[in-house]
Amino acid sequence: MTRLFLAAGVAALAIAAPTAAKPGGGQGGPHGGQQQAQNQGGPRGGAQAQRGGGGQHVQGQRMEHGGGGQRMQAQRVEHGGGGQRMQAQRMERGGGFSAPQMQRQERQAARQLRVEHQQPRQQQLRADRGQQAQSRRIERQQPRADRMQQVQNQRIERDQLRSNRVEQAQNRGFERQQIRTDRMDRQQRALAREQFRNPRFEQAQNAITRDRADRLRVNNDYAARYYSANRRGLIDGCPPGLWAKNNGCMPPGQAQKLLGAPLASVAGYTALNAFPTRLAYLYPDTQDYYYRYGDGYLYQVDRGTNLIANLLPLMAGGYLPGQYLPQPYMASYVPNNYGFNSFYPDYGNDCNRYANGVVYEVDCYTGMIQDVIPLYAGGYGVGQVLPASYAYYNVPYQYRTMYYDTPDYNYWYAPGAIYQYDPGTSMITSVAALLSPGFAVGQALPVGYDAYNVPYSYRQTYYDTPNAWYRYNNGNIYQVDPATRLVTAIVASLLT
Amino acid sequence: MKTHALGFGVAAAALIALGACSEKSAGGNGTEQPKAQTPKAAKAAGTKTIAAGLPADSRFMASAKAAGLDQTLAGPGPYTVFVPDDAAFAKAPAGTLDANPRNRAQLTGTLTNLILQGTVMAKDIDTLIDRSKGKALLATTAGGTLTATKEGGKTVLTDSEGHKATITQADEQFTNGVVHRIDAVLMPQPKGGTAPAVGQKAGG
Numbered sequence: 001m002t003r004l005f006l007a008a009g010v011a012a013l014a015i016a017a018p019t020a021a022k023p024g025g026g027q028g029g030p031h032g033g034q035q036q037a038q039n040q041g042g043p044r045g046g047a048q049a050q051r052g053g054g055g056q057h058v059q060g061q062r063m064e065h066g067g068g069g070q071r072m073q074a075q076r077v078e079h080g081g082g083g084q085r086m087q088a089q090r091m092e093r094g095g096g097f098s099a100p101q102m103q104r105q106e107r108q109a110a111r112q113l114r115v116e117h118q119q120p121r122q123q124q125l126r127a128d129r130g131q132q133a134q135s136r137r138i139e140r141q142q143p144r145a146d147r148m149q150q151v152q153n154q155r156i157e158r159d160q161l162r163s164n165r166v167e168q169a170q171n172r173g174f175e176r177q178q179i180r181t182d183r184m185d186r187q188q189r190a191l192a193r194e195q196f197r198n199p200r201f202e203q204a205q206n207a208i209t210r211d212r213a214d215r216l217r218v219n220n221d222y223a224a225r226y227y228s229a230n231r232r233g234l235i236d237g238c239p240p241g242l243w244a245k246n247n248g249c250m251p252p253g254q255a256q257k258l259l260g261a262p263l264a265s266v267a268g269y270t271a272l273n274a275f276p277t278r279l280a281y282l283y284p285d286t287q288d289y290y291y292r293y294g295d296g297y298l299y300q301v302d303r304g305t306n307l308i309a310n311l312l313p314l315m316a317g318g319y320l321p322g323q324y325l326p327q328p329y330m331a332s333y334v335p336n337n338y339g340f341n342s343f344y345p346d347y348g349n350d351c352n353r354y355a356n357g358v359v360y361e362v363d364c365y366t367g368m369i370q371d372v373i374p375l376y377a378g379g380y381g382v383g384q385v386l387p388a389s390y391a392y393y394n395v396p397y398q399y400r401t402m403y404y405d406t407p408d409y410n411y412w413y414a415p416g417a418i419y420q421y422d423p424g425t426s427m428i429t430s431v432a433a434l435l436s437p438g439f440a441v442g443q444a445l446p447v448g449y450d451a452y453n454v455p456y457s458y459r460q461t462y463y464d465t466p467n468a469w470y471r472y473n474n475g476n477i478y479q480v481d482p483a484t485r486l487v488t489a490i491v492a493s494l495l496t
Numbered sequence: 497m498k499t500h501a502l503g504f505g506v507a508a509a510a511l512i513a514l515g516a517c518s519e520k521s522a523g524g525n526g527t528e529q530p531k532a533q534t535p536k537a538a539k540a541a542g543t544k545t546i547a548a549g550l551p552a553d554s555r556f557m558a559s560a561k562a563a564g565l566d567q568t569l570a571g572p573g574p575y576t577v578f579v580p581d582d583a584a585f586a587k588a589p590a591g592t593l594d595a596n597p598r599n600r601a602q603l604t605g606t607l608t609n610l611i612l613q614g615t616v617m618a619k620d621i622d623t624l625i626d627r628s629k630g631k632a633l634l635a636t637t638a639g640g641t642l643t644a645t646k647e648g649g650k651t652v653l654t655d656s657e658g659h660k661a662t663i664t665q666a667d668e669q670f671t672n673g674v675v676h677r678i679d680a681v682l683m684p685q686p687k688g689g690t691a692p693a694v695g696q697k698a699g700g
Contacts, residue, residue, distance in 0.1 A: 416608075428564070
């Protein structure tokens with residue numbers, strides 16, 4: 001009978017031990033997962049650990065360690081199970097003794113049973129505590145990882161800010177450079193203006209005189225008229241007061257940009273005028289075009305589109321004293337076929353250059369224009385405009401009784417012609433007289449005057465003989481020696 | 497009101513009179529042309545000036561007007577003018593003799609090359625050709641020279657570019673000069689060129 005009970009107890013134990021070691025159903029959450037790990041151990045524990053750990057590497061590693069710990073616990077349980085089996089085997093061997101032994105054994109068995117029950121519970125508790133520790137560790141790791149992420153983000157932001165600031169600093173640097181160069185430009189321009197106003201420059205102007213009657217006398221007349229009357233109005237070297245409402249003159253480079261532009265774009269900064277009726281014949285409006293003038297330029301405007309079709313500088317090709325002659329023009333020479341190249345040689349620091357029908361006397365080195373001598377038909381002609389500072393009376397003496405200023409017409413001389421201009425607009429309206437390079441008594445008869453050219457009414461008195469020739473030039477009749485071809489005297493004047 | 501009416505009437509009469517006057521002196525071009533000459537200059541010019549004598553609608557006078565030289569030829573002068581006929585103007589390169597403001601400089605250069613100082617009659621040119629062994633130089637108001645030669649009994653003018661013109665009708669006399677008619681336009685610049693340009697060297 002005792003053996004029967006022992007066998008039953010052993011059988012019960014054998015059945016119960018593995019059962020106790022099996023996972024308890026119904027325990028959810030992480031604990032349940034961990035208990036599964038206990039049973040299976042090994043690689044399974046690692047897999048579970050990964051599942052529980054989410055995607056974070058740091059935690060995953062810790063979890064694996066925890067899984068390892070679980071493995072060890074599982075082994076202990078197995079060992080515990082093994083121990084129980086051994087005890088169960090001992091109990092089997094112990095069968096056949098007396099009843100008190102049996103009671104003792106029963107009590108031992110019961111104790112064993114209790115221990116058996118307790119062990120899994122303890123192990124369970126231990127496992128739970130391990131679980132809790134692990135989960136707390138995980139929780140601690142999470143904020144740490146978050147913090148690291150935050151730190152990284154902050155670092156990125158800081159770098160971005162730093163590069164933005166660098167960019168801004170660079171831009172500011174460029175701006176400052178730009179301002180600096182603008183200031184330098186302005187200073188240079190101011191310097192040029194100052195140079196023009198400089199009394200030394202005034203003296204240089206006074207020193208520029210011409211020997212021959214054909215040349216302009218740009219000296220005290222010019223300086224006195226200009227500086228006394230117009231000093232305050234100087235703008236970039238342009239004589240003011242050319243038109244009634246004009247503000248100055250525009251350099252040709254800027255003017256070229258206006259080709260094709262709407263007329264309104266010019267009207268924005270300078271007054272545009274139509275021609276007075278008395279001058280309209282100089283630039284007659286056509287079906288296709290009409291004309292306006294302002295700021296030293298004539299604008300030919302297309303009627304249909306109101307776009308500027310053509311520009312004509314009305315003042316000496318657009319360059320005036322005080323401005324710098326553009327570099328390409330500094331390589332030019334006064335042309336021969338107007339007969340003026342011998343009149344305007346280079347001397348000292350003054351070079352004579354030529355552009356668009358105008359002789360410019362410039363400083364050889366800087367290119368600053370000191371004087372402007374427009375040549376007839378190239379620079380000054382009908383429809384051109386006299387700068388205000390040029391509008392002083394300079395007609396050669398023998399013509400002064402013939403051509404004198406009136407309220408309606410003024411007269412002005414330049415090589416090649418005596419011009420008649422309108423006082424109000426300073427516009428040249430006609431050529432009063434064509435002149436040639438003059439004769440000078442004691443000089444040789446110029447080439448091309450070999451033909452007898454005395455006017456009708458003087459032919460009776462002055463006719464060629466082997467001893468004397470007579471030639472007409474610029475209002476005078478000259479006597480010429482045929483043998484030497486020297487001009488010997490003025491014998492008559494047509495103008496007095 | 498009465499004064500105003502009277503004033504208007506006087507002004508109107510004056511305008512009409514002025515119109516008539518300017519027609520006389522300006523070769524019949526109407527009132528849009530200003531009176532160019534001072535009284536002394538007009539007196540010295542005489543009553544039959546070159547500008548008055550040449551037909552106002554001829555190509556030469558239209559070009560002269562565009563260049564402002566019509567007033568010059570109405571002045572005392574005296575000038576010797578070689579006037580190309582209308583057919584000659586038609587033969588010139590297209591655009592070179594257009595009477596528009598932008599062409600003014602070239603036009604003036606061409607016309608002043610046809611005008612001499614003083615009064616040079618045809619026989620004066622012939623005398624010079626004989627004296628100069630066949631080639632005579634005539635200085636023009638453009639600053640250049642024309643070469644006069646005799647070819648087949650006729651006087652031929654050659655400009656600096658080699659263009660030739662023959663005098664077809666000589667010695668048309670006026671109070672301020674003389675006109676010789678020629679059959680071609682002498683142009684001081686190369687064909688298609690304009691007035692001396694930037695960079696042109698002396699002698700070029």
